[in-house]
Amino acid sequence: MGTFIQNQILGMLWLKTLTGKMLTAFGLDIESRIGGSVHFFLYDVIKITLLLFVxxxxxxxxxxxxxxxRSKKILSRCKGFPARVIAALLGTVTSFCSCSSIPLFMGFTTAGLPLGVTFSFLISSPMVDFASLILLTSIFGWKIAIAYVVLGLVVAIAGGTIIEHLHMEDQIEMFLTPVKCCCSCSKAKTTQKQRLVSSMHSVTDTLKKVFPYILLSVAVGAVIHNWIPENWIINTLGVKNPLGVILAVFAGIPMYSDIFGCISISESLLAKGALLGVVLSFMMAVTTLSLPSLIMLKKVIKTKLLVVFVSICVTGIILVGYFFNVFQTLFLN
Structure with missing residues (x-):
């Protein structure tokens, strides 16, 4: 039953078969490079879009x-380590877009919540969420998905703990200016109908913003999957390069995307021989440390704290990457 859910419901292998038959019916050889690229592109775009919608x-x-x-009230009830744990967990039910995490971070900070608590939330929110769990399960399986989320939470809690013990409250800008969020960050609705309508608006708003990145990501994934030599991937990001994780992290930082926008690239890299830790650390870096989010964050915290934040995230992501590399056989078997 678990295999059926992962392969047919989340992985949508039925869709892969269906699109393959459709392309074959139109006379396209899906075993060729061009046909395989078209098949990969069509299947992944439809699959990711459907998953994104749901x-x-x-x-x-x-x-x-x-x-x-309400989030402020929940966080204000606890102190110390438990508060940082709750903040990290709360980040998993927020929008995966970092542009909405930062305004919430600002609100928590101005409300007087401890700095470690707010940063645990800030790290967790874009890095690990419900979407990550489901989407990673659909591609890599439940063991990898759960480990990814758990380790992401560990990084968030540890990062918040370190920042709190550094006592860097003076690194927060005194006058916080509102940052416009590109997501649908409306207030909570009081009726069931309003909640459903608001959720549909969030879907359409997010789809408009993310869909171009999905198309680009899947196109890159199709090229990697069908045109890039496997030996090149193995030499660069596989077992022959012990620095592959570090390379992947710094390659991911300049990108502006989310997990929906980089999943196809990651899937193709893994299929071509990249190590699991390299692929997952790339995804973490893209979702957590994109340049636009860092530029936005610089408006509300000073350079010293920003450097500490980035250093903690980079170090944590690299450690997570090497963890998955070491135990790759355990997760992929």
Whole structure:
């Protein structure tokens, strides 16, 4: 039953078979490079779009029960390590877009919540969420998905703990200016109908913003899958390069995307021989440390704290990457 859910419901292998038969019926050889690229592109675009539609609707509906004011109340009830754990967990039910995480981070900070708590939330929110769990399960399986989320939470909690013990409250800008969020960050709705309508709006808004990145990511994935020599991937990002994780992290930082926008690239790299830790660390870097989000964050924290934040995230992601590399056989068997 578990295999059926992973392969047919989440992985949508039925869709892969269907699109393959359709292309074959039109006279395209899906075993050729061109045909294989078209098949990969069509299948992945439809699959990821369907998953995005369902997941964003569910996430947005859950978010309607956790408006900023309620989140502040939840976090203010705890102190110390438990508060950082709750903050990291709370990040998993927020939007996967970092542009919405930063305004929430600002609100938590101005409300007087400890810096470690707010940073645990800030790290967790874009790095690990419900969408990550489901999407990674559909591609890599439940063991990898759960480990990815758990280790992401560990990085978030550890990062918040380090920042809190560094006592860097003076590194927060005194006058925080509102940062416009590109997501649908409306207040919680009070009726069931309003929640559903708001969730649908979130789906359409997110799809408009993310879909171009999905197309680009899948196109790159199709090229990697059908045109890039396997030996080149293995030599660069596989077992022959012990620095592959570090390379992947710094390659991911300049990109502006989310997990939906980089999943196809990661899937293709793994299929071509890249190590699991390299692929997952690349995804973490893209979702957590994109340049646009760092530029936005620089508006509300000073350079010293920003450097500490980036250093903690980079170090944590690299350690997670090497963890998956070491135990790759355990997760992929």
């Amino acid at each position: 997941l964003i609707f569910i996430i947005s509906y859950i978010q309607s029960f956790f408006p900023p004011e």
